[in-house]
Every structure is written in structure tokens, then in C-alpha cells.
Amino acid sequence: MKTLKIYGSTGSIGKSCLSVLRLKQGDFALKLLAAGNNLDLLKKQIEEFNPEFATIYNNDKVGELKKFLAESGLNTKYIPFEKSFEIYSDITLSAIVGSAGLIPTFKSIPFTKRLALANKESMVLAGEFINGECEKFGTELIPVDSEHNAIHQSLRAGRKNEVKSLILTASGGPFFGKNLEELKKVSVEQTLKHPTWDMGKKITVDSATLMNKGLEVIEAHFLFGVDYSNIKVKIHPQSVVHSMVEFVDGSIICQMGKTDMMLPIQYALYYPERVATDDFSFNFGESLRLDFFEPDYETFKSLKLAYTCGKGDITDRIILNSANEVAVSYFLREKISFVSIPDFIEEMLNKIKRERVSSIEDVLEFNEKVKKICIEEVTGGDF
């Protein structure tokens, strides 16, 4: 039985992971459930899964969690969030959304054999440091993101030095095919209607701007060590092909299947084994149509910005990510428009003074500074 820690258990990926555990009980011993804020759900998860430890990031809720554990009669023990990193486990699922996921991801690496990574911001903000830490401690990194997971699977059909390019597929979001004028009028409600995947709000907005794909391009660069010029994006509205690998001999290997995050999560937990915990069969139906288009880099500027920042300095990536997080959160509160998101990022990239970032601590410090500036700017600016 393998041991497992879950960071972000009450989020979309965390919940899917617990659904995977439900399917084949006894394969994993749960060491830790760590939530950010949703104590009500965390309590239910603790009651159902009886982890050895539980914790919550939001300090205001620690007292209530402790009280619940004391009164519950369960074996689950409370552990402070920062202390939890040092609990040893075979697998750590990093599924906290946004830049808050960086520290749990990084700090868990020395204490886990395998990092199942669903937090793309870790790689965007600090891919070089995450990779360095994994190498140092011999920690295996398996991506959970459906695209990178598909690439991980497809890469098995060849050798590392035989890879010519990676092709990430993108659903295109609800606004695929729209022009800039049309984008200016889109509402939050329209933006949150994702055509194929059911995800959290932040990532759904990122899918609509194509920033999600941009962040994934950067993530792919660090995960697979492929140059940005050899990482391509194709709009694939049906989201059936989850991504592809082109080899030097012209063969393209792709992975396709149901749009259900349980699949890549299960893969990351059981790899190198493939297991049939449930019927996850893809249904072709009477007919299946798959389309692939070139992205419109001019209208969906966020994707272009991500490539530029990826090729640039680590500080560019930090500004890209933070400015996007701030802009999206203000867009969700209807304070700025959809098209202002990339405009705001661009302005922050031009405005914010760079600093020397040469450690994970520097990343955190610069990231906090950038976030503060962005928050000040977003309300003061014209967005």
C-alpha cells in the first residue's frame, strides 16, 4: 500500500483524486488531507477517508479544525500547514490552485518519492528550482494536467532525444473564433461556460483567454526540457485529443480519451501501471469529428505573452503569472473587462522593475511584491 498526501483536497483536482481512491480502496494509505479554506468539505473528507493528518491553510479556521478533530473520535491528527510538508509519503499530489501551490510543492519534494503535479504555477514561477530540487532528492515528477499527462504517455513511444516537438491541444474556450471587437463585450457568465471541461473559475477564465495554454507551454518547457520553439499549440474544440508528441521521424503520437480528470490523476498515482479501476472508456459514438486549428495569437494575446515571458527571464514569468491572477480575480468581480486581462499583464511587464531572483525565497519575495503592485495598479488603472 502506497502512502499519499493531498494538497488542495477540497479543490476540483483534489476531489477527483478522492474519487479515484474510492474506486479501488486499499491501494493507498492517506497520510494527509490539506485544504485551503473549505473547512466544511474538509471535515466530510476526513470523516470518509480518515487520513493520518489534516491541515488547513487559512489560519482563521485552524481552531475549528482542531476542535472538530478532537471531538470527532477519529484517529486523524492536526498538523500545522507548514509542518505538513515534512510528513514523508510515496506520492504527494500538489493540487492547490494558483501561486499558493508553489511552497507546498517545493517543500514537499525532499519528503516524497513522487510528485504528482497539478499546480502549473509551481513550474511557471519556479520551474528551474523545482527541477533542481527533484534532481537533488531523486523525486519523480508526474504531471497531472491532462495535456502534460498526455505528453507523458505519448513520450513512452520514443526516446527523449527523438522528440521533435510537443503539441499542446487547447479547447479554445467559449470564445474561439471571436474577434477583438466581440471579445470586448463578453461577460463573466459567458466566460465561465467552458465547452468541454468542468473546472475551477480561475482556470476557466484562463482557458477563455488562452493564458491557461500559455502557462502550460511554460510548464511543458520545464517538465520535458523542450525549447519553446518546439512547443506548439493547436486549438482542438472537442478536447478529445489531450496532446501530442511529434518525433524526429515524423510520427505523431497522441493520447485521447474522456475529458475526466480522474483519468490523468489515476495515471499519476499508478504509473508505470495502467489500472482499470472503473469503466473510463471513451465512446466514439456513431461518428466522431475532431478539428485542429492554428491559435489566433493576435486576438488572444495572453498566449503570445506567455511565449515571450517563457523565453525571457524568470521575473517575466512571475509578473506574467501574478498580473494574470490579479486581473482574473478583478475580472471575476466585474471590475475590469475580459480584454483588459492581457492589456493589464502587458502594462505590468513594462512597468515593474526587475530584481535578481536566484532562489525559491527570491521567487516568493518578488512574487509578493509584484502581486501588491498589481493590486494597487488594477484598481487605479483604466482596466
Next chain:
Amino acid sequence: MKTLKIYGSTGSIGKSCLSVLRLKQGDFALKLLAAGNNLDLLKKQIEEFNPEFATIYNNDKVGELKKFLAESGLNTKYIPFEKSFEIYSDITLSAIVGSAGLIPTFKSIPFTKRLALANKESMVLAGEFINGECEKFGTELIPVDSEHNAIHQSLRAGRKNEVKSLILTASGGPFFGKNLEELKKVSVEQTLKHPTWDMGKKITVDSATLMNKGLEVIEAHFLFGVDYSNIKVKIHPQSVVHSMVEFVDGSIICQMGKTDMMLPIQYALYYPERVATDDFSFNFGESLRLDFFEPDYETFKSLKLAYTCGKGDITDRIILNSANEVAVSYFLREKISFVSIPDFIEEMLNKIKRERVSSIEDVLEFNEKVKKICIEEVTGGDF
């Protein structure tokens, strides 16, 4: 430098193989060029490639070949066709079309490390004996057919016991979507217009009837040890996805690329390496559409017949293949109609008395007998 023998060098696959050799000279030493009938082309190939040995199947042309070699001043030596099997080589490409390919394939197995198999009839007629012989001599079998080659590549993304099903794609041929009434009127000329692949005449007719896919289903069964109930066919008119493997966890891995036989041939020659001998990149263009449909088993009866014969006795498969070969050759000579092809096969399956077939010699004997009966019947019947 690896040694290579080519059976069927003047056919479509043989010529493509020589094109692969042209791209990166010095990787292979040509031990043998063996042609069936086309002496003119064989002479040119000998002059260009200087194989150690050359031979021709058609006895009437042996004298001329010997004379050519004697007068040419080249080092290439003549060897009788049946003697050539015993020339040792690292790789033997079996690319003779039709049941004539069985003996060179089978008899070469003890004398080669790798059999690159493009002759599907070998597997259809005698899959159990080919597999047994390969096992006995430790000969590796790499399929060259684009579908089976795609499956070979896709299988690398998992373990053998994790395979749930194989999904062979079929272009559907020029008559995809037509009903039986429409099929009754199609001409030889229309049949030979294949939408995506440029192949020999026999295989092009087989593509139009879907018998080609039927033979491939049987071939896949023997190549990969998968039950017929887990081998599926999808009509995929664009022929971009060459085939797929479904794993037990629901993941489908597929291989796609250019419709150029040089690609799978190169793969079979160089495996496990992937090499960039040329730019074989697949071009997605501005947009790419891929469709997948269920085959129409009632209208394209040949495919259904192949499944039935596959699940049946080896004699069923021999009758299926021979009756089809005879019917196609008479169709090409405009003696019978397109829809008569499966009708004729069905009648032969009902009519021909079965015999005990328990060796490769039995296969040959029964196959000759069946062919004779079929030829007698095809002109006498109502086809």
C-alpha cells in the same frame, strides 16, 4: 551496418524501402533483391544498389537475369529464388503481394533476426505457424503495414497485459457511404481511385471492399495476440490517424502522420531507434479535420466475412483469402462485378470441403487446391 534482404523489391513497398535506403546511405548492406516478375526494374535496382545477390520468382526470366548479371560487370550474384531464403540477414523485408509472399516469409524466419512484415497474407493464411517459427528461432517481427506499425508504436505507451482493444482505422475507400444499389454499378476505374493512399491494384480493390481491413484484423490478431472481439475498425476518411490502442485505464494512444509508406518502413528498419532521414513532418495546415465512423458491415460484407473467418478455422481463412484474390483478379479484368466479390467468397466458404491443415505444407497444399476450385468456379458461376 545491418544486412537486409528485400522480397518484392519491384513492388510498391519494395520501392519505398529502396527510397528509405537512398536517404541515409551506409546504414544497411543489401544482401538480396528479390523480384516477382518485373525484370526491367530489378535490373535498374541492381545497378543502383549493388546487392550481394539477386533473384526473380518468374522462372521464365531467370535466364535473362543471369545473362544481365554476367554482362553487367557488377558484383551481384544470381541465386535461385528458393535458395535465397537461406541467405542470412539482420533484417528481411517481406513485401511480396498476396499469398505468394507466404513461403519467402516463412522460410526466411530461421535466417533473419528481424522480419519486417508487409505481406499480410502470411499472417492471414498461417499466422499460427509464422508465430511459432518466430518464437522457435527468436526472430523479432515488426509490422510494416501502416496500421499495424501504428499499433506497434502505440503499444509502447503501456504493457501488453494493459491492452483493452486495438482500433484499426480504414480510409473507407472510394465508396464509403454508398449503399448496395450504388455499389452494383461501380467500375474498375472508380475502384482504383483510392482517396488517400497510393498502392498496388489488388490492395486498392481490397480497400474499396474493406477486405483489406478484414485481412488486417486477422493480421492484428496474430501479431498482437488480441481477441477478435477486442479488435475494432473505424472508418477514418482522412487516413491521418493510422491506428489506435485502447488501454484498460481508458487512455487511447494513437499514431498519426503523413500517408507515406516510407515512414513505417523506416520505423521497421531502425526500431527501436527513431531517425530523421528526411523531413517527414505532418502538416496540420490552417485547419485539420479528422472524422471517425462505424463501418457499414452489411453493405461492405467482406469485412464481416473476415471477422467470421478469423474466429473460425484456419481453412476458413485460407478460403477467404484465396477466393478474394481470385475474385479481385477477375473483377480487375471486368469479368465480375464489384459486389460479386464478397458474394463469391461467401459461396466458396459454403462450397469448399475442408481438410485437416496442421503444417505450413498443408497450408500451401490446401491453398493451391482452393485457388484452383475458385478459378474454375469464378468463370462458371453467375458472378
